[in-house]
Amino acid sequence: MSVTLVTTSPAFGRAGDLPDRLAGLGWTLIRCTADDLSAHLMKTEFLVAGLPAVTTATLAAAPRLRGVLKHGVGLDTIDLDACTARNVPVTNTPGANxxxxxxxxxxxxxxxxxxxxxxxxxxxxxxxxxxxxxxxxxxxxxxxxxxxxxxxxxxxxxxxxxxxxxxxxxxxxxxxxxxxxxxxxxxxxxxxxxxxxxxxxxxxxxxxxxxxxxxxxxxxxxxxxxxxxxxxxxxxxxxxxxxxxxxxxxxxxxxxxxxxxxxxxxxxxxxxxxSPHAGGDTSGALKRMGHMILDDIATLLAGGRPVRTVNPAAFEARR
Missing domain, CATH: 3.40.50.720 (NAD(P)-binding Rossmann-like Domain)
Incomplete structure (x- = not known):
């Protein structure tokens, strides 16, 4: 299945067996920063969010977006109301780090x-x-x-x-x-x-x-x-x-x-x-976060609702 992931988290997908899992899935992974994110939003289906903000403008520029997956726990940089209004589920990775x-x-x-x-x-x-x-x-x-x-x-x-x-x-x-x-x-x-x-x-x-x-x-x-x-x-x-x-x-x-x-x-x-916001930067934490995100994307692709969804109303609006 052809799926396009865009991530603004530099560490996503790099730890442990995650590179092999991503390669086996055959999905396209695009790494970018806050400065060049806009250039990739038209083709983004799943956004794996690092520290750069996910705003109403981000969502408006991403017509194919099917999910925002926080690479971490804090959701303060993600506009949850805007995501819910767009029927875009948001997940995070509680406990992983x-x-x-x-x-x-x-x-x-x-x-x-x-x-x-x-x-x-x-x-x-x-x-x-x-x-x-x-x-x-x-x-x-x-x-x-x-x-x-x-x-x-x-x-x-x-x-x-x-x-x-x-x-x-x-x-x-x-x-x-x-x-x-x-x-x-x-x-x-x-x-x-x-x-x-x-x-x-x-x-x-x-x-x-x-x-x-x-x-x-x-x-x-x-x-x-x-x-x-x-x-x-x-x-x-x-x-x-x-x-x-x-x-x-x-x-x-x-x-x-x-x-x-x-x-x-x-x-x-x-x-x-x-320290450079390195609290969660261990190989173990990054591996756990990455697998949670890939599991949640697979659930979304199968039409399910990830257990780590933080805005369940996004699914209710789909009905």
């Missing part, structure tokens, strides 16, 4: 706690600056956003001896209780945590979630990690809190604009670890 993101969060906590980046820099620059760090075991980790990723991080952190707190108005209290994780209001979580890790969805409801007032509530010397979306954490406020010495460090994996504008003073701070 949970282990990868949770492990990166833990790596950041260890790196910040033991001054690994500063230690590396002093050696490579000819110095010998031995800095006193702190142990991770016994520290308190506050997780804001207790979905699949947040709860995965909680389990791994607890196994390492951290005390774990969570904040999420949509969390399942029974699940949290079974894991031994207290659900707290955000001000209380911020005040008690040595490390705060952000794992909320992006969008208007979480934009500016952590700003000057929230950072001021954090414990002196605490650290904060943003593995969610760039707009969740106010970089001006973070830079001020780090410069004043109120916070000891931060790790940032997501940015409002990607790649980010490095003229912001935060990028000159020696207290911050930066």
């Amino acid at each position: 949970a282990v990868a993101v949770a492990e990166l969060a833990l790596a950041q906590i260890f790196a910040l706690s033991r001054n690994l980046i500063a230690g590396h820099s002093t050696i490579t620059q000819g110095g010998w600056d031995r800095r006193i760090g702190r142990e991770v075991e016994g520290a308190t980790l506050g997780i804001i956003g207790f979905g699949v990723i947040g709860s995965t991080l909680a389990a791994k952190a607890a196994a390492l001896g951290l005390r774990v707190l969570a904040c999420d108005p949509f969390a399942d209290p029974a699940q949290a209780a079974a894991m031994g994780v207290p659900l707290l209001p955000m001000p209380d979580l911020l005040a008690q945590s040595d490390h705060v890790s952000l794992h909320v969805f992006g969008g208007p409801s979480t934009a500016g979630l952590i700003g000057t007032a929230e950072l001021a509530r954090m414990k002196p010397g605490a650290t904060i990690l943003n593995l969610a979306r760039g707009e969740v954490l106010d970089l001006d406020a973070l830079h001020a809190a780090l410069t004043a010495g109120h916070l000891s460090g931060a790790a940032i994996d997501a940015y409002t604009v990607e790649p980010p504008d490095r003229s912001h003073p935060i990028f000159a701070s020696p207290k911050v670890i930066f």
